[in-house]
Amino acid sequence: MPNWLLPENIADVLPSEARKIEELRRLMLDNFRLYGYELVMPPLLEYLESLLTGTGTDIDLRTFKLVDPISGRLLGLRPDMTTQVARIDAHLLNRASVTRLCYAGNVLHTHPSGLHATREPLQIGAEIYGHAGLEADAEIQELALSTLALAGFPQVRLDLTHVGVLRAIIEGDAAAARDEAALYLALRAKDVSDLKALTANYAPQTRDALLALTQLYGDIDVLKKAREVLPDLPGIAKALAELAALAASALGRAEVAIDLADLRGYQYESGAMFALYVPGLPNAVARGGRYDHVGEAFGRARPATGFSLDLRELARLLPTAERKHSIRAPWGNAPELKEKIAELRKSGEVVIQSMPGHSNELDEFECDRALVLDDNSSQWILKNLG
Known part of the structure; x- marks a missing residue:
């Protein structure tokens, strides 16, 4: 190799x-x-x-x-x-x-x-x-x-979700609480078949709520639907209210979407979560x-x-x-040349000195001017290279 x-x-x-x-x-x-x-x-x-x-x-x-x-x-x-x-x-x-x-x-x-x-x-x-x-x-x-x-x-799309919804659903169901990690993976993948198998022995209310999460995505109207189909639990009500407030604060700045099953980062998050696309x-x-x-x-x-x-x-x-416009200068130790180069760099100009016998191959800079010695005045002046 x-x-x-x-x-x-x-x-x-x-x-x-x-x-x-x-x-x-x-x-x-x-x-x-x-x-x-x-x-x-x-x-x-x-x-x-x-x-x-x-x-x-x-x-x-x-x-x-x-x-x-x-x-x-x-x-x-x-x-x-x-x-x-x-x-x-x-x-x-x-x-x-x-x-x-x-x-x-x-x-x-x-x-x-x-x-x-x-x-x-x-x-x-x-x-x-x-x-x-x-x-x-x-x-x-x-x-x-x-x-x-x-x-x-x-142009940005803001996707909102809240881990409090899932945790409120499984809180009162011991079997669901034991399967929290597996539920998280199934919901994140929106794997309905796996979710149905996992929830087969859960309380009916818990099972129905978890399966409903896979369908609760879309625009801000999803929050209204979530209030209708999810259990009336304090944790869920609080989470949905927080999502509504965050969605309202982003209106006009981004396209807002809700996805109550998008739980990436769930393992150490504790509240509202967002993703930007x-x-x-x-x-x-x-x-x-x-x-x-x-x-x-x-x-x-x-x-x-x-x-x-x-x-x-x-x-x-x-x-x-875009390539930055810059100045090509000859190599030399003449005090007048070094002083002029220092003055140009201090003013924010890029000055690239050519090594003797070599040309410059540059990705970032385009030398559109050159520092040359004027024969008449013996001063270093800028010449436009076109």
Whole structure:
């Protein structure tokens, strides 16, 4: 095998694509800051038990594991940064007030999440800690929508769901509660035949409600239908009311859809959840929701909600960035030349000096001007190359 080949679903990012990704990263982090979010940088690896706290088996299966040669303990390469940021809030910052944190960094997956997905996403996200009310969920949803709009995606579909509906349905049925993980998988796949087999021995009310969830998707009118066909339980009523409020806050900013069986991320989410879709990508470009219990294992349970997305996947949907106009300059050590180049760069111009005997081959820059020495004035001037 040639020594330059990379592992499956791992790839280099070349100049023009890297530029798009970096510009998106800066744009989004600057937008987060305008809302008052503080940047944190968790480590790429940490002790496995800390990394997997409260995340469920799905995250465990996606985590690369290795032995620390110093301590002998198992380490994990982060597959997700959400729990790391929750640890920072609960254990390191330890604030009593509402805390807004954001992050951006590479994560690693043992298996790709889709057919053409990378195993090394560049994850960026934002989280709010310390407020249990729906106001935090609404702010995170607004921040996610505004971030995509800034990135050049004005047409967005917002899909809403709520884990409280499923948990309220199975709460009073011991058999259903034991099968929670299997029910989650069947509902997520909308596998009605599997769901019928699983629920065969449940109480009729529980069985009918679980089967109804597979049909409760569509526009905002789904909430009205859900109130009619689902049991009249306080947990269900509360969840549907929260979804109605979040849907109303997004009207005019996104196309809103409801899917009460779309429970991706269910294993550590605790309330309203959302997914954002943009033209050109069948999978959700961003996901978010409430996860109030993740901080418990770090000694301090805090209400929490947030969202994240993969910058590399998002950048692929954007057109190739235009080449930046730049200035070609000769190589030389003349003080007047070096002073002129420094002056141009200070003003924001890209100046590329040609190495002796070589031309420049560039993906990102187009030299439309040249710095030349004027014979009459003996001054360095810009010449338009057309």
